[in-house]
Every structure is written in C-alpha cells, then in structure tokens.
Amino acid sequence: MRCEVVAVGTELLLGQIIDTNSAWLGEQLALAGIDRTHGQTVGDNLDRIVGALELALSRADAVIVCGGLGPTQDDITRDAIAAVMGVPLEADDDVADRILERFAARGRRMPANNMRQAMVPRGATAISDPQPGTAPGLICPVGDKVVYAVPGVPSELHEIVRGAVLPDLARRAGSVAVISSRTLRTWGDSESGLAERLAEHMRELDEAGPAAPTLAFLASGIEGLKVRITVKADDEATAAQRIDAEEKLVRDLLGDIVFATDGDTMEHVVAEMLTSRGLTLAVAESLTGGLVASRLVNVPGASDWFRGGVVSYAPEVKFTVLDVPEGPVVSAGTAVAMAAGVRSLLGADVGLGVTGVAGPDALDGEPPGTVHLAVVVGDDEPVTVRVMLPGGRETVRQLACISLLDLLRRTLRGRRGDTPRGWPLA
C-alpha cells in the first residue's frame, strides 16, 4: 500500500509558511505501515493541482491532498478533484445545513462564498467536520484508488486524518503488516556514545534480516537524544509483544540514561516525581534566563508543585536576592548557593541552580559552554556537576536546561553523584 501527500498553497511555495503537515502525515503513514515514496507541493492553480493529483495517482494507491478547502476563490482543491474524477461538483445538503447552522448559532450573516464549502464532487463522501460547519474533509474514489482531501489547519487536519482517513486507509490496505514504533528518550550520553553502546546489538539485528526490529537515532536538543525502535508484525498483538521485548533489550543496554518514552518530556518526568513525592520546586537561573521555568509551567498542573523562580542575570542580583557569597559567578559554589537561596526565598522543598557561560565570550576565565548545575533537596548534601556543552548561545541554553532537569531526576532517584557521561566533566 502506497500513499502520496500533495500539499496545496502558494504561501508554501513562497516560504511564508513552513509545511509541518506533510511531516506529520509522513509520520502517521509510517506508523501505519503505509509506504510514502514522494511528496509534492503546488500553488493555488487549477491545472497544476490537477497535474499533481494525476501524477500521484499514477504511482500510489491513495493520495492525501492537504489545503485549499476554505471558502475563498483561491480554494480550488474541490474543483481539481472533480476534474480528475471527471465529474461535476454538487451541493451536499448535510454540509450546507451545518454551515448555515454555524452562522445562525452565532447570529451572523453568512457570506455567500461559504456555500462553496458545501460543494462535493459527485460520488465523493464528505467527512463529517470536527468543528461543525468548517471545511469538511472528502473521500473521493478514483477507479480502485482514492483521493482524500483534508484541511490545511493542523488541528482540523489531525482530527480528520486520525478519525476518518487512517481508518479508511487501513480498511483498503486489508492485510497490510502492522508497523509499530516506540521512541526512548535519553540524556547523558552523546549520539556516538549511544551508537557505541548499541553497536553489537544493532549488528545482531542486522544479521537477523529484514523481519528484525530496527533502531534509529535522532538528536532533538532540549527534547533529548531519541532512540526509535520500529517493528513489523502480522497483527497488533504480535507487534506490541515484539516492541516490548526490544524495548527491554535496549533499556538493559542503555541503563538509566533513558528518561521517558514517546511524547513524554523531561519536564513531565520530573513533574511526576515531584508530585508523587509531595515536593515543591523553585529555580534560580543565570545563563538560561528563565528558560527552565518557562518549560516547567508548560506541564499541566504545574501550580501543584512549582513555586516559581528567580532569574539572577546580573551578578548583584545573585548576591543581594539569593544570598550568594560574592566572587566568581561561574562556579559550583555559586550554583549551589543559588539553589539553596531560591529554595529558602520561595519556600520550596527543592531548589535548582544553574550558572555558566552561554558565549560567545569567556566569563570568569571559563570558556563558552561551561555550565555549573546544582540541586538542593531539603537539608540533604547539595548535588552539583559541571558540564561542557557544545554549540552556540541558544544550543548551550537548551542543553543546560535539560541537563539541569536530568540532574534533578537522578537526584530524586537517589543516585546523586552519578554524573552524565559524554561530556568532559570536572
């Protein structure tokens, strides 16, 4: 089963919008075990959309065309599909009713243009719209193949594809093998370090042939270094079994640098640890300038455990607000004093401190990338590490953020003193 994605929109060609929909669709198709060999982008031009759809249908079993379903004169995806099918557009009464209801419910007059959205190629089926009365999706049979038309607004696209397109594709694919993926997120080793830890196992998988699980690495900055496991099987149950077994093998080889699976972030992991232990948190930041705090408040329910933070960017703020002893501010002692100071000032159980050199210039005699991290839990002995982080200012800040939260994770697991591998450590 092969499916092609066609993205429609002159604004995509002009670079006014980055096409995130094609990548999202690619991931969904890959996870569903459906091959995708090509992608196309075309502007809002009837002949070119028709040409792109015909080309896609010549080499794929199904086509997802994304965008151009709105109410304006520019939105001509429906017309192009009708041309490819060789049928006229006809008003769909159900869709028309829903559009009228939407405007009536808001007490607004409906611009005549909006009725364009109720036009459906003869023989096609409108997918009932997730947001009543907005651009509905279409399922359009073309011989024994199919064109799905989906809106370009990501939230509507996701809902229509998950709810209607993927299930329809699965039905058409019939006995397609199930392909299942899981991503392990790691922190504390470099990409080459990860590859080294897994080299022998990957060689074994390679020798076991094409039916064996596959592993891939992806560096994602503040999101960690990801290891993606992919397995194939004849059915869901076997796929789940195989992926569980492979995850266990990989976790045994990687140890505790694995901090989460799939969409879970480092913030979610430490949030859960703090919540389950009934601990509150405060953060003192220097070079990260509020980045750590702004990531933490993105976790739903953060107000249960996050007290707040101090961005002590100027050295005097460290001395006067956080009671840091005067001296060089890029040091382990300063990181610990910041963590202890913010913990006490904000009345939290746990304090974090981070100070360092984002670059491009050295500071206190330390080169760019030097970062001191500290965690203070209650009256326990403070935990501190020094890391050397690669990259420019923005990268150093991102990596400092996840490194600090990872130190908190390790400390709460009772593994203090266990420092990350993969960077030179003092």
Next chain:
Amino acid sequence: MRCEVVAVGTELLLGQIIDTNSAWLGEQLALAGIDRTHGQTVGDNLDRIVGALELALSRADAVIVCGGLGPTQDDITRDAIAAVMGVPLEADDDVADRILERFAARGRRMPANNMRQAMVPRGATAISDPQPGTAPGLICPVGDKVVYAVPGVPSELHEIVRGAVLPDLARRAGSVAVISSRTLRTWGDSESGLAERLAEHMRELDEAGPAAPTLAFLASGIEGLKVRITVKADDEATAAQRIDAEEKLVRDLLGDIVFATDGDTMEHVVAEMLTSRGLTLAVAESLTGGLVASRLVNVPGASDWFRGGVVSYAPEVKFTVLDVPEGPVVSAGTAVAMAAGVRSLLGADVGLGVTGVAGPDALDGEPPGTVHLAVVVGDDEPVTVRVMLPGGRETVRQLACISLLDLLRRTLRGRRGDTPRGWPLA
C-alpha cells in the same frame, strides 16, 4: 525564469524532520523575483531522485536539489545528477585535497567513505565549501538549464545559496526585474483591523495595475503581525526608492503600531530604547513563567540593561517575595505591585509585571485569556492595561509576552495610557 526545489531524504518522507529548507529557498527565490510553481520531496532512492530531477527540468529553467551530498552510502544525489546529465562521476582534485586537509588538521584518520564527497559529475563545477572539506555544492549544466546541488544542513545551505546559487541564477536570468521586499512588524491591532486600516490604500494599489507595490499580512505570534511590502523595478536603485516611498505611506496609515522592520524583534526594540536612555530592567512574571525573561536574554548585550526577574507562579511568592498585597492575583493592582516589587528587589530603573489566566480554567473569576500588564518607570505613575488574548495556553503566553514588551515600548515613548486596539479592553 522559473526554479524548482527538490528535497531529498527518506527522513523527510517519514516525518522525522520537518522540511524548513524548502520554505527558506522559496522565500529567497520569491525575493529574487524567480517563480516557483512546484515542490518535490523524494527519498534516498536513485531512480526516484532521477525521476524527480527530470520532471523538474521539464517544467523549470533551474532546479535546486537539497540534501543527499554527505559521505555515506545513502547520499546519492551526485549519482542521480550524473545519470540525468548522462556523464560519469570523476574525482575533483581540489575538493579531495580540501577533505584530506580537514582530517589532517584535526589529526584524524579519514574514513574512505569521505572521498565520495570529492566525486563530481563530468562538466559540473564544485562550489567551494564554506566549511572547508564538508559537502560542497555543485553547479551542473543540463543543456541550457541547470541543476544546483546544495547540502541539507541549513547553515551550509544558506551560505552556499546566498554566496553562489542566487548570484548564478541572477546571471542566468539576465535582465529580470529586481523584486525587493520589506516587512513592517506591528503590534496592537488584529489582522482584520490592519486590513481595515489599509483597505482603501490596497484598493488604490490594485487599480494601479501589476507594476504597483503589493501588500501581504502574516500573523507570527510572539513576533507580531507582519505587513510585507513588495515592489518591482528595473534596477536596485529604483526598487529601493519605491519601497521607501511605499513604507512611508503604510507607516502613515498604521501609525505607532509599527514597532520594527524586517528581522528586528520587539526585544531588540525595547533593548535599544533602554540602552539609549541608560535604564535597567527587571521583570515579574506569573502566567508567562519566565518566557519574557528568556526572550530578553537572547538580545546580544542584554547584560548591560537586564537585571533579571522573578517568576512568581505561586500566589504566596507574589505576597512574600514581591510584597504584593494579599487578594485576587488576576488584577491590575497585582500587576502593578509585581512590577514595583521586582523593580525594588532587583534594584532596576524599570519594572514589568504580568499576571493573568493562561487557561484552560478560569481563575479569580476571570476567563482564560485575561491578562493584566504593568510598567513602572522610576517614581512615575504606574501604567497598566488589561487585554483579552485569544488561543490556547501557549498562544496566550506568547501574546502576553509581546503585549507586555509593547506596553514598555509605548511607555518609554511617553505615550502611556495609549492602549492596544483590537482586543476588548476593560
């Protein structure tokens, strides 16, 4: 002159990477006045890359193929171009020398694979590489058309395209008209409000025909609402003159909601105002959780004027650390007390305060999107506004951030009390 972009990489089709290169190239081509009617994406497969290049050459004068120039077996863009040209690959001695030098300089052994990067289709020219010894770009004539091969790493791509590809395209295009663009960034009115302010002028431009300047709008969240002016002319000097004249007209119609042009952010604008006035700044944040501070420290030289901030996420932190009087925390009084409190605590000239409801639930009886902003400059009367911001948690935080900095901008300009239009204000 028409140019097509072909993006190569199986990871793009699988959605493991979002294709930002095609959008960037699209913008560069549009700015250079070169048409782009189609985009293609293919995986690391020789036949498919050849097919994509042949299709692109059949409908465009030039093709930029992006990615697949690295040293591994997967990197086969060179082979595909050679096949399209009908010529063999030959070692380029200059490129080979640079690769050898790079490894020698680092005292590292060169893996044999790396010599693949020195292979060039006969008749093609290697673009000298910006990072010596890494994937060089290629200029490959195909009849009277041309294929440019450029690396997929964005920084290398940008350098090679700006330095070699765009100039070569301009030479080939010959007497193409100069197309020049300028973006005005605005804050304080909605997209439809902007359209309304400019409606009559845009009608006039429309009637003046295709040679007249064109205007386009783009909403960019924390980056503001952008108005892009594009003009055409026979030469650079005339283009510059026309764009200056049009900018003046648009600025007259929009007034002081225009805060910057092109790449300048709101942070840069307030940084310059603070620096020129010799003022230092401190920020107290509640719902934005450090986002404002983390944006401010991205401005080069922020340490000259940014003292730091307090993230007073828990209400008690507002009361105990910032001396906010106890009471409902989503209020103008709290925003002002936060601004005054952080100004005094951190010893700054100017204090900012922001408190509100990010959602999804109401807080203190206020609906999601309610945000109070405050600016306190020295002993002046505090300035505060209440805005109602649209969108989910993340959008409300982003819009609160730029709204707060815009209030600072207006206050420093001596226009206090002048509140943003476009949202319901209390």
